[in-house]
Amino acid sequence: MNIExxxxxxxxxxLIDTQHRELIERVNKLTEDCAAGKEKNSAIRxxxxxxxxxxxxxxxxxxxxxxxxxxxxxAHKKQHEHFAGAVDSLREMLxxxxxxxxxxxxxxxxxxxxxxxxxIQVWDKQVAEFIRSL
Numbered sequence: 701m702n703i704e705x706x707x708x709x710x711x712x713x714x715l716i717d718t719q720h721r722e723l724i725e726r727v728n729k730l731t732e733d734c735a736a737g738k739e740k741n742s743a744i745r746x747x748x749x750x751x752x753x754x755x756x757x758x759x760x761x762x763x764x765x766x767x768x769x770x771x772x773x774x775a776h777k778k779q780h781e782h783f784a785g786a787v788d789s790l791r792e793m794l795x796x797x798x799x800x801x802x803x804x805x806x807x808x809x810x811x812x813x814x815x816x817x818x819x820i821q822v823w824d825k826q827v828a829e830f831i832r833s834l
Contacts, residue, residue: 711828740799786811
């Protein structure tokens, strides 16, 4: 379930791409620590570690969009809010369980891995393209 940072994830914006590399490393750490049967506290710490960076990255990305008068900023912020809400739900789910279950692992894949790949390939590439066109 690991993500490989490859050509399909490069936006062409150095700031965004550098932060995406770090974000993907943290997501990969989460998927390793959230395999079914792993220790609950380790998975919770890793989920918190991921969210700390997500907050930093989303703030930097939104600031970049504001500075460049990106017209879809509000819609992009809503995407970010959706992701943060999904991660909060994952944390609640994990706290209610003994540890990562198969259902939890599937939810991480859908709400973190798949969401992030789509977000980078669609939303973030649009931002980078807009900034390059200025």
